[in-house]
Amino acid sequence: MADPYGVGVGWRPEIAGFVAELPGLRFVEVVAESVHAHGELPPGLQELLDRGVTVIPHGVRLSLGGADPVDPARVEHFAAVAARLEAPLVSEHIAFVRAGGIEAGHLLPLPRTREAVDAVVANVRRVQASLPVPIALEPIAALFDWPDDELTEAQFLTEILDRSGARLLLDVANVYANARNRGTDPAELLDHLPLERVAYVHVAGGAEHQGLYHDTHTDAVPEPVLDLVTALCERQRPPALMLERDGDYPPAAALAAELDAIAKASGYPSVT
Amino acid sequence: MTAPPAGAGGLGERQAALVAALTAGRPVPEGFDGFRFEAARVALLRKRAGEVARQWPMLAAGFGDRWKREFAAWAAARPAQGSLRDGWDLARDLTRRGGLPSVAAAELAEREAAWHYDGASAPRSRRGPALRVTSGAAALQVAGRVWLLRRP
Numbered sequence: 001m002a003d004p005y006g007v008g009v010g011w012r013p014e015i016a017g018f019v020a021e022l023p024g025l026r027f028v029e030v031v032a033e034s035v036h037a038h039g040e041l042p043p044g045l046q047e048l049l050d051r052g053v054t055v056i057p058h059g060v061r062l063s064l065g066g067a068d069p070v071d072p073a074r075v076e077h078f079a080a081v082a083a084r085l086e087a088p089l090v091s092e093h094i095a096f097v098r099a100g101g102i103e104a105g106h107l108l109p110l111p112r113t114r115e116a117v118d119a120v121v122a123n124v125r126r127v128q129a130s131l132p133v134p135i136a137l138e139p140i141a142a143l144f145d146w147p148d149d150e151l152t153e154a155q156f157l158t159e160i161l162d163r164s165g166a167r168l169l170l171d172v173a174n175v176y177a178n179a180r181n182r183g184t185d186p187a188e189l190l191d192h193l194p195l196e197r198v199a200y201v202h203v204a205g206g207a208e209h210q211g212l213y214h215d216t217h218t219d220a221v222p223e224p225v226l227d228l229v230t231a232l233c234e235r236q237r238p239p240a241l242m243l244e245r246d247g248d249y250p251p252a253a254a255l256a257a258e259l260d261a262i263a264k265a266s267g268y269p270s271v272t
Numbered sequence: 273m274t275a276p277p278a279g280a281g282g283l284g285e286r287q288a289a290l291v292a293a294l295t296a297g298r299p300v301p302e303g304f305d306g307f308r309f310e311a312a313r314v315a316l317l318r319k320r321a322g323e324v325a326r327q328w329p330m331l332a333a334g335f336g337d338r339w340k341r342e343f344a345a346w347a348a349a350r351p352a353q354g355s356l357r358d359g360w361d362l363a364r365d366l367t368r369r370g371g372l373p374s375v376a377a378a379e380l381a382e383r384e385a386a387w388h389y390d391g392a393s394a395p396r397s398r399r400g401p402a403l404r405v406t407s408g409a410a411a412l413q414v415a416g417r418v419w420l421l422r423r424p
Contacts, residue, residue: 067284100288102295105323105352106316108287115283143312147303181308212311218322247322 005240006268016044024271032057037080064123065096065110091136111146112156124164136199138169141177141215154192171202200240217246229265297349317344328359334373374424377409385413
C-alpha cells in the first residue's frame with residue numbers, strides 16, 4: 001500500500017450495509033479464513049471490489065508462531081484468497097493459535113526468545129514462498145507474558161521483521177493494552193519500532209476488567225488509543241489506518257463517529 | 273536454533289503445555305503469573321461464547337444474559353473445535369440432559385436434518401433426505417432444502 005489509503009474499516013458481515021454506504025472508503029480488511037478461495041464472495045464484498053475499494057486479507061489461524069511448520073493447506077488458501085481479491089498485501093499475527101493438536105481459539109503470545117524468533121521467521125518464509133504479494137505482521141495484545149523473555153518487545157519485533165523482510169501491521173490498541181498492563185510507556189515502544197515499515201494500522205476498543213485492560217474489539221475506542229494514533233502520526237504517519245470492531249456493533253452513527261475520530265487523530269480525510 | 277533454557281523443554285512442548293492449561297483445565301505452567309493467566313483463560317472462553325452465539329443465535333438467546341457464563345462453564349475443559357461444532361456439541365449435550373432451551377430446538381433440528389455430524393469431525397451435507405426430531409422440534413430435509421415441520 002504505497003499510496004495513502006487513509007481511513008478504512010475491518011469488513012464484517014454484520015456491518016456490511018454500513019460499510020457499503022461509506023462514500024470516501026478506499027480500503028477494508030477481511031478475515032482471510034472467512035473468504036472462500038474459489039466460491040462466492042460474502043455478500044457486499046464483491047460490490048466493494050467493483051467500486052475499486054482495496055480488500056486486504058487478514059489471516060487469524062495460520063499460527064505463524066507455532067513451533068511446527070505452518071499447515072500447507074492453510075497457506076494455499078491464504079494465497080488463493082489474496083489472488084482472488086487482487087490484494088496488494090496480506091497480514092497475519094506474530095502469535096500461535098494451536099499446539100499439540102489442540103486449538104486455543106485465540107491468538108497467544110510467544111516467549112520473546114531467539115528460539116521463538118527462529119520459529120516465526122521460518123514460518124513467515126514458508127508463507128512468503130507461496131504468496132503473490134508481501135505480508136505484514138501484527139504484534140498482538142497479550143494478557144500475560146512468558147517468564148523467560150530474552151528480548152525487549154522492540155528487539156523481538158525488529159528481529160523478526162529484519163530477518164523475514166515482512167512489513168509491520170501495527171495495532172495501536174495492542175500497543176496501548178500491553179503498555180498499560182505491563183506498566184510501561186506506549187510512546188516509548190513507538191520510538192523503538194521501525195515505523196517506516198508500517199504497512200497499515202489497526203485501531204480498536206477495549207475495556208478494563210479486574211485491573212487488566214482487555215483488547216475486546218467490542219467496546220468503543222478509548223481516548224488514549226486515539227492519542228496514541230496522533231503520537232504515531234507525529235513520528236511517521238502510516239499510509240492507512242482502520243477501525244477493528246468484532247461484535248456488540250453500535251448504531252451506524254456511533255461507528256461513523258469512531259471512523260471520524262481516527263481521521264481526526266491521524267489528519268486523514270473523513271470517509272463518512 | 274538457539275538452545276532452550278535448561279530444563280524448560282522446547283518451544284513446541286511448552287506451547288502445548290500452555291494451550292492445555294488454557295483449554296483443558298491443566299495446571300498453569302511454571303513461572304507464569306497465575307492471575308493474568310486466569311484472566312486470559314476466562315477472556316478466551318467469553319470470546320468463544322461470542323463466536324458460538326453468532327453461529328447458534330437461538331441457542332445463545334435461550335440463555336439470555338446467562339449465555340456467556342453457561343457456555344464458559346461447559347467449555348472450560350473442552351478445547352475449541354470451531355464455533356459450529358462447539359455449539360452443536362453443547363446443544364446435543366443439553367438435549368441429552370433435557371436442558372435444551374425450547375427456542376433453540378428448531379435451530380438444532382434443522383441442522384441435524386441438513387448435515388451429517390459425527391461429533392468428531394467437520395459436519396458434512398447429507399446426501400439423502402432426512403427427518404430429525406429433537407426436543408419437540410421436527411425438521412425435514414430433501415435435496416438440500418429444509419422444512420421445519422414442528423416447533424416445540
